Amino acid sequence: MAVFHSILVTDSQAETAANRSLWLDGELASFGYVPDSDAALAVLSVKVHRKPHDLTAHLRRIHHCYQQRHSAALYAAVLDLSIVLQGKGEALRRRMLNASRIRLEPRDFQILSALERHDPRQIGNRYSLLASGIQGRSDLLAPLATQSESNHDPLALANDFIEYSQLDQAMDVLEHAVGLYPQRGELQTALLELYRSTASRERFQTAWRTFNELAVPLVGDWQSVADYFDRQAS
Template identity: 50%
Template sequence: MPQYFSRLLAGPSSDERLQETDFWHDRELSLFSCPNDDAGQALTAIVFKISRNPKDLLTHLRRIYFCYDRRLSEQLYAALLDLVIVLDGKGNSISRRMIQASQSQLHGQQYQDLLKTKGPEPVGNRYSLFSKGMLGRRELVRSIQQTETQHDYLALANDFIEYSQLEQAMDVLETGINFHHDRPDLQMALLELYKSTKNRERFQINRQRFSDSGIVLDGEWLELANYFEGQAS
């Protein structure tokens, strides 16, 4: 098995790797009646799901892993680029982790282009869904804000929690709150993770960041702040 999870996730055991492989497998591919060894049809099915719902983050991650696992380097670059475009500057920790885990199968310039945070958008290839020439960034973001489903972030975070990947779960929830200012379920799930991991520093950083962004924070944020102050005294 490729050492993808050792780069992306924190030291899984052999049993956990088997579970994680199942996690990255998209069970809905069976609806397309494509055999397991037909990589082209399976990838087409994944890409089709993303084209219908660009903010389905779990399918984005499965697309990236699928391309990495089968050493489809150009398709992998396109999958990573599409994730970066969809996140639109948010969730940088998620996209950066995926890019770094995929470095061995990217050309040097591709890797650098994907990681850069300033300048023009990286050039896509024929496998890219959302790079320039297909949809402009503003048009894409406006479209996905109108059509997105709201359960993806919490479902993806719960998947990461199930496999004890708590840092990744916090990444997802923090990104979700950026997109969905009015979803208390995302805030509550994130606060529970901050408290259970005793991650006072991350809590303080993001509390300030959300406030500076104009996001209205539930009263539980103040309660957790007082909790951490009591723990420090």
């Protein structure tokens, strides 16, 4: 049976760590996301929405949906890849579609198999990101081995969540990032602004206590935010 692999799909069950690194987003673990959680899917979807021409982001989203047997989200992920490719990567699209077949509803597979007969705006579901249309680019077809992939900055990821009013997820990202990058004061500043704007006093106090226990060097604003919450409570 076909499985996801570094050469897209293969009949071999052999899989090395290097192969897995293509399909799995290491930042999910770094930021503490459970692989089978809705939050993990949200992160992968935000990355596709933020950089729709990033082929690796599409493949990781498809792989995640396939592994979690999330049929509706998998349909949307393959549809979004198809839209952004705009016919320039039909061989790739077909291989991903065929590899996903056993996880897709029969009707969804039929639709994806004959996209030229459908208006993408009419066949998206609630997980679709690009069904309203987007211009494809031929450089998506560059060999995967030659694509450079920069680390996604946690501040940029948090800003993406804020843009979609997912403030709890933004705080999750920043809290994990402060522990990973204690030298970056701007991460703490952004986190403190979120605590204040969302009136998250208890969450602030828990984070302040935890960072002190871990000996994380904190910027001076933590005390001023503590004073702010004390004034609000009085």
